[in-house]
Amino acid sequence: MTIYTDQKTGRVCNFAAGPAVLPQPVLEKARDELLNYAGSGMSVLEMSHRSAQFEDIITRAEADLRSLYGIPANYKVLFLQGGANLQFGMIPMNLRASGAAIDAVLTGNWSKAAIKEAKKSGPVNLAATTEATNFNRIPAQNELKLDPKAAYLYFTSNETIQGVEWPTEPVPPAGVPLVCDSSSDFVSRPLDISKYGLIYAGAQKNIGPAGVAIVILREDLLARVPADLVSILDYKVMAENKSLYNTPPCFAIYIVGLVAKWLLDIGGLPEIERRNKAKSALIYGVIDGSGGFFKGHAETAARSRMNLTFRLPNEELEKKFAKEAAAEGLLELKGHRSVGGLRASLYNAQPMPAVEALAGFMKEFQKKNG
Numbered sequence: 001m002t003i004y005t006d007q008k009t010g011r012v013c014n015f016a017a018g019p020a021v022l023p024q025p026v027l028e029k030a031r032d033e034l035l036n037y038a039g040s041g042m043s044v045l046e047m048s049h050r051s052a053q054f055e056d057i058i059t060r061a062e063a064d065l066r067s068l069y070g071i072p073a074n075y076k077v078l079f080l081q082g083g084a085n086l087q088f089g090m091i092p093m094n095l096r097a098s099g100a101a102i103d104a105v106l107t108g109n110w111s112k113a114a115i116k117e118a119k120k121s122g123p124v125n126l127a128a129t130t131e132a133t134n135f136n137r138i139p140a141q142n143e144l145k146l147d148p149k150a151a152y153l154y155f156t157s158n159e160t161i162q163g164v165e166w167p168t169e170p171v172p173p174a175g176v177p178l179v180c181d182s183s184s185d186f187v188s189r190p191l192d193i194s195k196y197g198l199i200y201a202g203a204q205k206n207i208g209p210a211g212v213a214i215v216i217l218r219e220d221l222l223a224r225v226p227a228d229l230v231s232i233l234d235y236k237v238m239a240e241n242k243s244l245y246n247t248p249p250c251f252a253i254y255i256v257g258l259v260a261k262w263l264l265d266i267g268g269l270p271e272i273e274r275r276n277k278a279k280s281a282l283i284y285g286v287i288d289g290s291g292g293f294f295k296g297h298a299e300t301a302a303r304s305r306m307n308l309t310f311r312l313p314n315e316e317l318e319k320k321f322a323k324e325a326a327a328e329g330l331l332e333l334k335g336h337r338s339v340g341g342l343r344a345s346l347y348n349a350q351p352m353p354a355v356e357a358l359a360g361f362m363k364e365f366q367k368k369n370g
Contacts (some may be wrong), residue, residue: 004329004357007167013354015344016332018205023349025044026258044254049247058243061257068260068269071145071216072192077217078235079243084202087213088117088169091179091198094225096122096151103127103150105170108135108159109338114181127153135162138302141171148173151198158185161336162307163343164302169195177221185306187263188348189273197221203252206348207259211252217239272348279346279355280305286362293370294362297341311341318342321365330358
């Protein structure tokens with residue numbers, strides 16, 4: 001048995017879908033600054049969100065995110081609470097007029113959850129759905145039935161549970177904003193933000209810890225916000241107050257800033273995309289070369305680089321795989337409870353040695369059990 005655990009730190013290979021692995025240099029930096037941040041004599045966990053020190057933290061975090069994506073000046077960057085689930089309801093509250101319809105593409109559990117919440121405040125038209133094939137693919141542009149008068153077109157760029165990812169964003173009709181839940185592939189590859197009206201992400205997969213959601217919003221859409229909306233749910237209020245209307249998730253924002261700086265230091269989004277392609281190609285190569293012992297859920301063209309979902313010949317073997325992998329330091333490989341199977345999440349911070357260890361374990365498991 002090979003134990004894939006760092007003997008110095010005791011850290012295992014963590015393939016959790018979220019909260020997920022963070023870059024070790026980021027954790028080490030946070031450790032070193034935990035008691036006394038930048039000579040302030042206090043921890044970020046203790047300092048006022050109105051202090052000059054925290055203003056510097058949140059300003060630099062935003063600046064580095066803008067640099068990573070090349071975010072245009074006419075977009076606001078908001079650090080909010082409530083995760084993606086709050087955005088499911090908050091987006092329609094802010095961006096559609098009363099009674100206006102939304103177009104949405106249904107490609108998995110998370111787009112389904114968003115659609116369910118959006119329906120509570122108005123009509124939602126399904127532009128396309130892949131439910132008939134158990135969410136194993138992404139619809140082509142010519143499959144989308146789009147309304148040129150829709151409030152916006154909504155999609156989920158990467159479905160964490162099913163392991164399908166849009167290779168490129170859908171194109172809405174002229175004048176219809178594109179809105180995207182990018183929670184599980186945020187900052188994993190370059191994007192042209194100007195194509196989007198709004199793009200958001202829960203941080204706890206690729207850019208930070210649980211507790212903060214990042215919303216990138218085109219300024220002109222703030223004119224849509226109803227005047228009577230509760231302030232804490234109002235994008236306009238949050239933008240005017242630079243995410244400091246109420247006490248924000250300060251430590252989570254600090255970690256987001258450290259991760260953004262780490263990404264810039266290693267070469268930005270082009271470099272992390274190169275790494276992510278290499279990591280996912282290694283595991284998909286094992287799956288494709290297994291003669292059917294491992295079977296991927298997603299069609300090849302729709303395969304996620306972030307969440308790699310696959311099955312074995314039977315559920316007993318899947319349980320054995322997860323148990324034996326965990327015993328060797330390869331953790332969190334069970335599929336989501338709603339779909340079963342197995343899943344390896346290879347987010348930005350997942351180091352290549354961990355992916356190589358998983359690939360080796362998969363090959364050995366097949367030799368013993370195939």
